[in-house]
Amino acid sequence: MSTTTLPPSLEQVASCLGGYDPKALPVAQAQEFIARFVPRVQAVEKLALRAALGRVLAADVVSPIDVPAHDNSAMDGYALRGTELATDAPTRLKVAGSGFAGQQFEGEVPPGACVRIMTGAVMPAGLDTVVPQEFTTLEGDTVVIPPGVVRPGDNRRLRGEDLARGQAALRQGKVLGPADLGLIASLGQAEVPVWRRLRVAFFSTGDELRSIGEPLDAGCVYDSNRYTLHGMLQRLGVELLDLGVVRDDAAALEAALRTAADSADVIITSGGVSVGEADYTRQVIERLGEVAFWRIAMRPGRPMAFGRIWSAGPGSRSAVFFGLPGNPVAVMVTFYAFVRDALLRMGGAEPRPLPMLRARAAGAIRKKPGRTEYQRVVVEREGSEWVARVTGSQGSGILRSMSEANGLLVLPHEQGNVAAGDPVDVLPFEGLV
Structure with a gap:
């Protein structure tokens, strides 16, 4: 209706x-x-996430949590205090234990020590930097870190740096794609409101x-x-x-x-x-x-x-x-x-301008000012630029010319004749036609 x-x-x-x-x-x-x-x-309808691909959001999706929920490691390596990194000599730190995703390190880390950590694991209390394991050498229970490979604060994801609690993760009118479904799932939401x-x-x-x-x-x-x-x-x-x-x-x-x-x-x-x-x-x-x-x-x-x-x-x-x-x-x-x-x-979406490709006209094109013209073209890469070639006769009944083309040459209202080599705008068919 x-x-x-x-x-x-x-x-x-x-x-x-x-x-x-x-x-x-x-x-x-x-x-x-x-x-x-x-x-x-x-x-408005409420749909399960798996059924919502391609649908249009009817309301903002607001994050009920901080994402990530804790400071965590962006690398497999060793978590440490950035203030303990030496600038002119290797840094040597004792390994006090391990922290894995879902199994965080418990307890305090004494001065001069570090924790073996995996990507996504919660940063142990008091530690603010992660050195990737490939930059280190392990000597028994001691990690040796060359100078200058990391700076204080490197490779640490901060709590809420992706989304803070109460922040809009997606806005009303968004056409939901695969990444959007994953984002909503990361907030723990199983359903989403969409326009019918x-x-x-x-x-x-x-x-x-x-x-x-x-x-x-x-x-x-x-x-x-x-x-x-x-x-x-x-x-x-x-x-x-x-x-x-x-x-x-x-x-x-x-x-x-x-x-x-x-x-x-x-x-x-x-x-x-x-x-x-x-x-x-x-x-x-x-x-x-x-x-x-x-x-x-x-x-x-x-x-x-x-x-x-x-x-x-x-x-x-x-x-x-x-x-x-x-x-x-x-x-x-x-x-x-x-x-x-x-x-x-x-349908509730806010249309975005279709992306135009800037190309060079392969040949001269006759055009009268005072009307917008759309011509079927094949656009190909030649060296460092795109070149647009008209697909023969442009009669409006020749559907084959549309099938052979990979874009529409758009000549604006005020445009006159186009000379060979002139820059032109092309609307690519990829993802459209």
Whole structure:
């Protein structure tokens, strides 16, 4: 279900954006519009740690203990008093006993003595330094330490230096990774509060589309967009509702949108938002919700619809709506330009800017100022720098060019032509696509 707190209206958001023009919307302005409009989920679940990978924290994780709980050794070696280290001659210390992890040395260490200690073992009272065993020589029950191999305080982990009692170990909105699960476990916590998963319904539109396994009639194509969307959405850990292919029919489109709005937080469609599409598409969508039809200053991916569809269920619930272009490459580009961060934000996470790789253009690239362009490239290391080569024809229907590429060349709104050798920004696909 969608959230109970309604977002602002499209008109309210548009009024906050200077120079808003839905017929020529810059990418950055569309991103800001979406960020201001989308709501966040409100329901919280408590999960066992092993089930929480990839989920979003719904509250800060506060440490109930000091980590580490005691001063302890960072090395296998000998614990000693730093004040007893000689600076101009070897230091000779008697071994007074041993301290192991979980079996700390008991009693006092007399002056001129040290304790054999293992990594993680509690530092004996009064000792503040550890010399690694490989720097020492053992002569009977005496350890000989050359001058200058350690300084007072070396190789000692202080109580609470990782986390102090009452300190936030992880902040709300963190997407939990393997290291985070280990950190929470180190605090003795078996469960963690997370936001519930975002529910996303998606479908493709068009009489020409066929699902895999159906015969391919003349003029028809297999629907690839649902599989691309399914893969991209899976990477975000959302719950998926695949509504298949919806034909170019007003009643069918309305039924699919109503089903999606009743079942999901977000609806994503591909196709049916370009100039020249049947009039009923706009009429149906606007009758069911509050939707803006945009022409975004970008290539590929110029046509896009955005807003919300009202649910027919009880209450004033709605689902955020993204109407993406029909061309396969444009679907992927608009998803990563607009949809990805919106879904993360709705799911309770704070999106971070995707990392860009600085590379050198292998050849000249034509580019008009006044729009953001995304070109498929192969980025390879040449000597001390990265070089980006465009993967041939950049038509928005050529999905093979996306499969062959390992990154997207991002040419910003104000950018003009690029000369061979010019520095360019590349969004790597590794971990993304």
